[in-house]
Amino acid sequence: MQFVKKRANTKTEIPTASMPDIIFMLLMFFMTVTTMREVDVLVDFKLPEAKAIEKIESKRLVSYIWVGKDKRMQINDSLVKMEEIENIMFKKKESLPEVIVSLRVDQGSDMGFVTDIQQELRKAYCLRINYSTNVKI
Amino acid sequence: MIKKKKIPEATIPTASMADISFLLLLFFLVSTVMDVDTGLGLTLPEIVEDQIEVKIPPDRMANVLVNENGDVLIDGNVIPVFQIKDMLKSRIASKNNLPKSKKMIVSLKTDRKTIYNVYISALDQIKLAYFEVRNEFSNGKYGKKFNDLNGEQQADVKEVVPIIISIAEPESVKK
Numbered sequence: 001m002q003f004v005k006k007r008a009n010t011k012t013e014i015p016t017a018s019m020p021d022i023i024f025m026l027l028m029f030f031m032t033v034t035t036m037r038e039v040d041v042l043v044d045f046k047l048p049e050a051k052a053i054e055k056i057e058s059k060r061l062v063s064y065i066w067v068g069k070d071k072r073m074q075i076n077d078s079l080v081k082m083e084e085i086e087n088i089m090f091k092k093k094e095s096l097p098e099v100i101v102s103l104r105v106d107q108g109s110d111m112g113f114v115t116d117i118q119q120e121l122r123k124a125y126c127l128r129i130n131y132s133t134n135v136k137i
Numbered sequence: 138m139i140k141k142k143k144i145p146e147a148t149i150p151t152a153s154m155a156d157i158s159f160l161l162l163l164f165f166l167v168s169t170v171m172d173v174d175t176g177l178g179l180t181l182p183e184i185v186e187d188q189i190e191v192k193i194p195p196d197r198m199a200n201v202l203v204n205e206n207g208d209v210l211i212d213g214n215v216i217p218v219f220q221i222k223d224m225l226k227s228r229i230a231s232k233n234n235l236p237k238s239k240k241m242i243v244s245l246k247t248d249r250k251t252i253y254n255v256y257i258s259a260l261d262q263i264k265l266a267y268f269e270v271r272n273e274f275s276n277g278k279y280g281k282k283f284n285d286l287n288g289e290q291q292a293d294v295k296e297v298v299p300i301i302i303s304i305a306e307p308e309s310v311k312k
Contacts, residue, residue: 020151023158030165048257052264053175062174102174111256112249115306122184131257132176 043068045106049136061098067105089124104132177260199243203259205250221262229270233297246305267300
């Protein structure tokens with residue numbers, strides 16, 4: 001007597017019809033969270049470290065000021081001088097009243113320089129600032 | 138009679154749709170930067186034309202001075218940077234039950250030549266002291282950490298332990 005192997009005759013296929021929809025949803029998510037505008041940072045800097053850090057809720061509110069090791073400053077895409085900060089930042093404040101200024105300052109800079117920047121920011125009424133730091137573990 | 142030409146079925150092939158969207162997806166996956174900006178937040182004071190000098194009783198005020206060599210002075214005592222937190226914590230906590238106008242003020246003052254890194258670690262220590270006092274208070278009252286409280290409770294803790302940090306201008310800026 002021969003044993004007839006019993007095979008299940010159910011179809012073993014994964015339905016792929018909804019695959020494009022799923023992928024599209026993922027795509028939409030990544031499209032919305034991606035911020036395309038990557039600024040070329042022209043100055044060389046190393047951030048200090050801190051523990052009591054807070055996250056900035058909204059990236060759209062942030063405006064950066066970079067300060068490099070050689071005391072050069074960068075706002076947006078260009079290097080700026082100390083006298084120009086007030087004008088540039090005042091315009092930013094006008095277009096975006098809730099602007100948070102993130103200071104990405106090299107850890108070896110001296111405080112006099114940072115204070116000068118802060119004075120300029122005060123003149124431009126950009127009062128919310130954030131000292132950008134890395135997380136200390 | 139003219140025989141009508143049979144119209145071929147007009148369908149768009151959708152088999153490659155998944156592939157195309159996969160490609161797009163991969164592109165956005167790669168180009169997305171997920172890191173959140175982290176840092177120490179601070180609100181600068183507004184510029185006022187005529188400044189009024191207000192006398193603050195010395196027990197309400199902690200003066201943190203950082204000089205150009207990175208030495209820290211709190212109310213006359215020289216201490217290492219990492220001890221600032223412990224020095225301030227008890228003093229901040231002791232003011233929890235006092236009214237709003239008697240809360241602790243920490244004033245941080247630097248020299249123009251002070252290294253930025255030292256200033257950040259000092260500011261970090263001061264903020265840590267406040268955060269730990271907040272955490273201890275919320276632990277005692279609600280049995281939770283400050284970050285796990287709801288908005289109302291957080292506001293309540295903030296009321297009891299407000300963070301007041303005064304960044305004094307370095308000596309030579311003042312006229």
